[in-house]
Amino acid sequence: MTIPKTKLKWIYETMYRIRRFEETMLEQTFKGNAMGVTHPSDGQEAPPTGICAHLTNDDWIGSTHRGHGHCIAKGLDTSAMMAEIMGRSTGQCGGKGGSMHIADFSKGMLGANAIVGASIPLAVGAALTAKYKDNETNSIGVSFFGDGATSQGILHESMNLASVWKLPVIFACENNGYAEATPAWYAVSTEDIASRAEGYGMPGIVVDGMDVFEVYDAAGEAVKRARAGEGPTLIEMKTYRYHGHFHADDTKKYRTDEEEKLFHQKDPISNFEKRVISQKLMTKTELESIKSEIEKEMLVAVEFAMNSPMPDIKDLYKDVYVEYSNSIQGLR
Template identity: 50%
Template structure:
């Protein structure tokens, strides 16, 4: 069943927020305003949004090095995310975590991590905490195709499976782990096929179709809330940019990139909403303008915020 019109519009707005936020971060990076590096989610927006559209505020997510989109889809504050990326004191980690360490427990965003595959056992742990507390919350765990070759994938999913923990394991298969093509490191085509090894359902979906992702996640959430255990959802998608800001991604054939650009999830969804009569072209344009204004405000907030003081360097950190 289709989500309500309100939810469809929310999904469209969130996808635009992620896209324009990321493009702005890309631009700010070029102006030397972003310390460290960045990994952009442009092209993969339908995954985070399709999944998070099924989650409540008290549900959890775990994220990755490519995590801005997950945080935005879960309801993260654009100003605080932008401030954190710029290393400012008003950011989620007071400017000390940066792009890859954003967390917001108040919305169930348990954290991004630069360690590939590290979110998987954390999600299983959060699932166990839910089970022990006896609530009907769920966890959505985002990770890449590369992460699915880490030992944590086996350990985390197996444990969640045997204990029937309420976790959605969401593989964002963008075909590459840095410059390594999936076929160079895996003999199977679908990460979801690995679900059979754990005795749980594995589903492959078009990760550039937000409604397909929404539907797969909906079923997995229902199953998880009923105590029936985890699901592995593999979303086939593509990052429009290189792995990180400095990667020109020359290892990808030009034709492949062009093919995927044609499948851009945002124009696809926009056309669908117009076709379905949920939005007019003008309304869609209006939403995009609102989103752009919101992002400008976030940038202004972040630029005007102070850096942390040197004497605060050892506060809030483990040593």
């Protein structure tokens, strides 16, 4: 698939933004500035970027506990995200959600989700809504989930229903080889998770999740299929998280140096750079200028978050519970 130049730039910018956001966020977590644990997704930049490159604000995504990359690829603001992670009132969700609950409905981001597998039915529900409402925008749903989530019953129920009802949805599996410290080769009964798609009557595709071009191509086909009313697709992207399961997890207890080195050689960002330069699709100067803009953006994000106040105690219950209004009573 030929990628237009503006899209190519967006892809690089998005992957680099995810990488630097995660590195910056980790630094802040270790300084004690984040509220609670954080799950970095550096190394896994290609899946959210290659898929969201085909989406608009009218499309919906469901995410995971490792959700910063999904948020960024769906266009959320990095300052508001950083403030949310630091529990500040200016955060994306007023500082009350934190890293694992960042959401922005205006961008079609249904939310990161701390419960493994729980966002899968949300994306399917969004696709169901899109199909049965007057869907002028031809919206679709995308569910991002990890290899660990594929052992949850909800994925299988969701895949079956999505296929039976031919819903416009993509099951986007980020297989990074581990669920916490449990290797996929131990916990998943098939060599490829994508092969499970056959049991639900939908296409199942395996791609190199360290290669954004492969992800982009597969996602393009799946999005076309969904928008054409032909139903769901499962895309398995074999990827790798560079850091531990969460910020303080020591990967040396369950991964070898050789394995880590191997995946660093497949780095999605440096391989993108080599490819676009050798194929004369982008220049080194263009790449450098994107990088320096993002470096500035990260400084702004940290400064914004650090200078923002914590939520006021009087707002403790604000946005937490739905008001018991007449309209809700009317539904009972």
